[in-house]
Amino acid sequence: MKAEIVAVGTELLLGQIVNTNAQFISKECAAIGVDMYFQTVVGDNEQRLLDTFRLAASRADVVICTGGLGPTQDDLTKDVLAAFVGRELVLHEPSMKTITELFESRGIHMVESNRRQALMIEGSDPLHNETGLAVGNAFTYEGTHFILLPGPPKEMKPMFTKYAVPWLQAVMTDAVPLYSKMLKFAGIGESNLEHQLLDLIEAQTDPTIAPYAKEGEVTIRLTTRAQSQEEGEKRLFPTEQAIRVRLADHLYADQDVPIENVVLQLLEQKQLTLSVAESCSGGLLSDLLTDVPGSSKSFLGGIVCYSNALKHKLLGVPMEILEGDGAPGAVSSETAVLLAENLIATTGSDFGISITGVAGPSPSEGKPVGLVYVGFAQRNAETAVFTLQLSGNRESVKHRAAKSALYQLWKQLKDH
Incomplete structure (x- = not known):
């Protein structure tokens, strides 16, 4: 109809x-x-x-x-x-x-x-x-x-x-309902995801496979027609399992929720806490987390240390790291590490995430727009740094950086 x-x-x-x-x-x-x-x-x-x-x-x-x-x-x-x-x-x-x-x-x-x-x-x-x-x-x-x-x-x-x-x-006399399932992915672009599923997409008949992207996340919608929910789930199952096997490192949910919801749910389940230090993302990561009801159970808070003065004063990053000839600069792996580690020492959280980079529209410190460092500190573990080269305008770079940070935390939590 x-x-x-x-x-x-x-x-x-x-x-x-x-x-x-x-x-x-x-x-x-x-x-x-x-x-x-x-x-x-x-x-x-x-x-x-x-x-x-x-x-x-x-x-x-x-x-x-x-x-x-x-x-x-x-x-x-x-x-x-x-x-x-x-x-x-x-x-x-x-x-x-x-x-x-x-x-x-x-x-x-x-x-x-x-x-x-x-x-x-x-x-x-x-x-x-x-x-x-x-x-x-x-x-x-x-x-x-x-x-x-x-x-x-x-x-x-x-x-x-x-x-x-x-x-x-x-x-209506002969309408057969549609049944859909959403699979949510992070840490992978839409084109890369589609490439890994290209044979399934090209051969699709029932169910249908429809990928579409948001900033920092990709969704696949599986759809079939069935007379009951049980029959619909049965029809979707083989295709869903094939996708799960191929993209297990990126599939964070089988319902239409953003990754911050899942991260906070895992933190609560494992009784762990998180704090964040944000430079180029300007508090966006904190905003994503606090948009989720009940986030205070696991999210202790964030520091927006946009200027070098606040990076030094609030989180103890030495000025010789931030400025001067030969200094790594604010946009560097060294700064990302110190922000994340000192954040844990300041807040007492189990995890500390830092984001520092160049959101644009102009280069900074001689570094290109879209270069972002995500520091990932954890109690009793070595601090990791993830280097990103993101595309898009200022808003996109900030959003993708925040989502990338959440993806790295999700990967750690699911295996914690």
């Missing part, structure tokens, strides 16, 4: 609002066997909206509309779609009762335009709005199923999950 999302709202076209609804609806549709073929965004214009409905009905079995159900004159979705299918708008009395009672309870005069939120297309099934006022609609016209949802995500999501999905499942 082919589906299309029609997101209505000029504010979407202007970039004033990000269309997160489409991502949510697409994922939910895939889970019930509805294939999303198209996503369209159209402004609050009657003729363009009419043209959009006409095109969507010609190429999709299911058209899911978001937005344009409110009380103002630019909320045109129901009006235009009713005209397109040749039906009247009728009042949904239960919704009207809810709206009236709400205004009365607040002692506010209800203007006539608020009645528009209780209108629905004649012959459609109402979709209850638990968190707002505009009633949703669902109906079938000449073989195409139309679903109308409000634009605000807090209204759209519960309406879609609790009411639109059961309605869709009732009208």
Whole structure:
């Protein structure tokens, strides 16, 4: 069953609002066997909206509309779609009762335009709005199923999950749900990962293998169709195992989570602690770690020692190492080692990670943009330094450096 999302709202076209609804609806549709073929965004214009409905009905079995159900004159979705299918708008009395009672309870005069939120297309099934006022609609016209949802995500999501999905499942006859599994990798680039799996990717039929990358991480999505979760897992298993064998040193999770979540989970399980000293990453590694709820159980804290003065004052790196003729400099393995080792002595953590390098856009100390040293200190063990030559702009270098540091810690923890 082919589906299309029609997101209505000029504010979407202007970039004033990000269309997160489409991502949510697409994922939910895939889970019930509805294939999303198209996503369209159209402004609050009657003729363009009419043209959009006409095109969507010609190429999709299911058209899911978001937005344009409110009380103002630019909320045109129901009006235009009713005209397109040749039906009247009728009042949904239960919704009207809810709206009236709400205004009365607040002692506010209800203007006539608020009645528009209780209108629905004649012959459609109402979709209850638990968190707002505009009633949703669902109906079938000449073989195409139309679903109308409000634009605000807090209204759209519960309406879609609790009411639109059961309605869709009732009208579908032969849809087979999609089952997907995410495999997450670090310490390897997308092109290298794809090269190691090229034979599997080229020969894929069922399941399908889809790699895609984020900064410092790569994801593979395995997808199949099955009548049950048990059957889906059985279909995915051989391909998943083949990938696991080839990329065991980089596969850190079999669910869609960032590597910092897994690192903190391992630290907590092993009752170990971490602190970080950051120069070129400017606190980004600390930010990634503290974004994870409960990180304080294992992450003691971080020092952003951006200047040489603070590297010397807070973490005891000698100035003769940082500056002067023949000095290794702030961007060096020597500095990375001292930052990590002195960090452990200062904080008492089990692991200490330091990051120092050149984020750009210009070289520093005569060293190229993207050169980064990651110091990795551990109690009762020799300190290691990892030299990175990263590509990308300033933001990318900082992010990739932080993720690379987490990858090195993950490798140590999984074998600890």
